[in-house]
Amino acid sequence: MTAPPIQPCFRALADPTRRDIVMMLARSDMTIGQLTDRFDMTRAAVKKHLTVLSDGGLITVRTRGRERINSLNPEGFAPVINWLSHFDQFWDDRLASLKSAIEGNEP
Amino acid sequence: MTAPPIQPCFRALADPTRRDIVMMLARSDMTIGQLTDRFDMTRAAVKKHLTVLSDGGLITVRTRGRERINSLNPEGFAPVINWLSHFDQFWDDRLASLKSAIEGNEP
DNA sequence: TTGACGTGATACCATTTGGTGTCATATTTA
DNA sequence: TAAATATGACACCAAATGGTATCACGTCAA
Numbered sequence: 262m263t264a265p266p267i268q269p270c271f272r273a274l275a276d277p278t279r280r281d282i283v284m285m286l287a288r289s290d291m292t293i294g295q296l297t298d299r300f301d302m303t304r305a306a307v308k309k310h311l312t313v314l315s316d317g318g319l320i321t322v323r324t325r326g327r328e329r330i331n332s333l334n335p336e337g338f339a340p341v342i343n344w345l346s347h348f349d350q351f352w353d354d355r356l357a358s359l360k361s362a363i364e365g366n367e368p
Numbered sequence: 369m370t371a372p373p374i375q376p377c378f379r380a381l382a383d384p385t386r387r388d389i390v391m392m393l394a395r396s397d398m399t400i401g402q403l404t405d406r407f408d409m410t411r412a413a414v415k416k417h418l419t420v421l422s423d424g425g426l427i428t429v430r431t432r433g434r435e436r437i438n439s440l441n442p443e444g445f446a447p448v449i450n451w452l453s454h455f456d457q458f459w460d461d462r463l464a465s466l467k468s469a470i471e472g473n474e475p
Numbered sequence: 476t477t478g479a480c481g482t483g484a485t486a487c488c489a490t491t492t493g494g495t496g497t498c499a500t501a502t503t504t505a
Numbered sequence: 506t507a508a509a510t511a512t513g514a515c516a517c518c519a520a521a522t523g524g525t526a527t528c529a530c531g532t533c534a535a
Contacts, residue, residue, distance in 0.1 A: 275382035351442035434502040
């Protein structure tokens, strides 16, 4: 029931390659090898990004044989969404309504 | 009508000090001197953070005499909000677990 | 069993980042 | 005018970051 730390989550999203990975994993689960095929960098570099994403709680990993399947973890966005909601007073668009929906409040 | 770049915005929010500054400016406009009084760092360091925030479009600055008044620019959040909205559908599917995550409960 | 495959881990490197100290400049104020 | 105030702009430094190359280890298939 301790709130997840916010810094690893923001840090994970601060890199464009990591945001691309998140977008890819939103479409389908992928192994490191599959992800590496889509980037112009080594597997070791992709692995580092995956570690940062995992530290940020944005992805989960499960083992299947010799493969490691990476999946998006939507709950991991909560710290960012929650922090942004502090600024609801400044905008009355979709974020506010999303936050309301999440909290089960009336719009 | 060109969409603002997303990377400077995410980068600006990736630092805890800068997020604190954003929170402070959400309450009231402040000069660099006033902000520096609230941090345990030099004015030069705060100035660097303000430059990053400005590059990210999250704050605006206006001059009043010898002072420079820093203000929050709510529209600057748009790139981040828009990027996160790509996952709306993903969240809708798992709204219950996201709700739990935000409330700090176990899934 | 013997490779080939998929991955993790580590050492190493260049660049970026967050911080300080210092000096220069513009604006108030005594 | 002279001094105090408020700020901007550098040069510099240690640490973090994003990348590579390389080696080690478990798993699958011939």
